[in-house]
Amino acid sequence: MDEIVTLAHGAGGKKTAELIEKVFKTHFSNPEFTGDDAAVLQIDGNQLAFTTDGFIVSPPEFPGGNIGKLSVCGTVNDLACMGAQPLYLSCAFVIEEGFSLAKVEAYAAAMEKTANEAGVRIVAGDTKVAGKGQVDNLFITTTGIGRVMQGCHTSGTFARPGDAVIVTGDVGRHGCTILLARDTYGIKADVTSDCAPLWGTVKTMFDTTKNIHVIRDATRGGVGTVLYEIAEQSNIGIRLDAAAIPIDKAVSGVCGMLGLEPLYLACEGRLVVFAPKEEAAALLETLHKGTYSKNAAIIGEVTAELAGRVIMKTEIGTETMLPPPGGELLPRIC
Structure with missing residues (x-):
């Protein structure tokens, strides 16, 4: 019987690591493929950090934030971990039919506010509406690019004794x-x-x-x-x-x-x-x-x-x- 994907594969623990190692790393491996928070790419003499992240938060609103704020923070922070100043984001919305338009606008406003604080611009995106029950309220995916500061070199492979x-x-x-x-x-x-x-x-x-x-x-x-x-x-x-x-x-x-x-x-x-x-x-x-x-x-x-x-x-x-x-x-x- 074929192994199936379980919730544990997306929880960030052992099963997630196995999924990445056995499936994604096997098929996507290349010199830039990374286990860090963002890939660092050499383009025309510049070092750029590049990352993407999906957000399916339940509940989508919580004390201290909402899915909109979280989607910007998550991607900005992944870039920052590589010593990169976040520059631009794109975002994709998958919205369940029947979801409140006022809430969509509230989450977009939270994204705007958080992006302004982070000094990053949201420059492109995509919107899809799924049938009732196909998704849970609203999913957001954000992709970001940033410029690595000169002299900054971080990676999970660089920890040293002491x-x-x-x-x-x-x-x-x-x-x-x-x-x-x-x-x-x-x-x-x-x-x-x-x-x-x-x-x-x-x-x-x-x-x-x-x-x-x-x-x-x-x-x-x-x-x-x-x-x-x-x-x-x-x-x-x-x-x-x-x-x-x-x-x-x-x-x-x-x-x-x-x-x-x-x-x-x-x-x-x-x-x-x-x-x-x-x-x-x-x-x-x-x-x-x-x-x-x-x-x-x-x-x-x-x-x-x-x-x-x-x-x-x-x-x-x-x-x-x-x-x-x-x-x-x-x-x-x-």
Whole structure:
């Protein structure tokens, strides 16, 4: 019997990685094909970053944003992770028959506002209307192109032993927000998504130092999945300090009730940064001045031992392995 696609294949965990490796990488492999957030292309002596992303958010509106804002942030942030100033976006809408036109306009207005904040222009697009039940309300796909800043070279393959591991803010808020917005468990908590465009954050880091090895936005699968991806790509180990990881109290409370690990909850306004230890203090000082990175923190370091593993020092001083990301990561955000 043929294997079928399941929701786990789109959740950002083990099954997603297998799908990419066994199907897409097999058929699409070429020198520019990348496992990073965006491809870096050499065109007429210029370095351009290029990326695309699909958004099928349920619910399409949530505290702190909506699918329109999210679609711009996601693509802008993927470009920024490669040290690229976002320049232009295109967008494609697939709209379910019977969906509110006023909501479509509201999401477009959110895209306009977010694009203006990010300094990017939406220059092309496409619209399709699907029959009732063929899609769930509204899907948006955005594609972006940006110019890589001179002297910036980041990749998940560039992490090195001795690097500090930095997160630019508290983790897991977007995933927790989506979970609460669905009201599946009847839990009430004051949690707002961290959804934000982060090019300004990245630029200030590179203005501080170009000596940054990896930047990755912790979307599907959260910080934990990102760390495992980089550990595999760079063939290094990672040691975390649980006490140093910033987590909002409300997020921590919800996770405690439901048995979830905040490190595996999605972020939409947080970056994971690997940089040499000697650069870490200056980067933190810069980040703490930023709008979206006031509670940035060093949460660990890269080691040459235990390649491919993420080890966490617990708050009582013992060490344990952070469980690798599974097939289905909850809550499913898209």
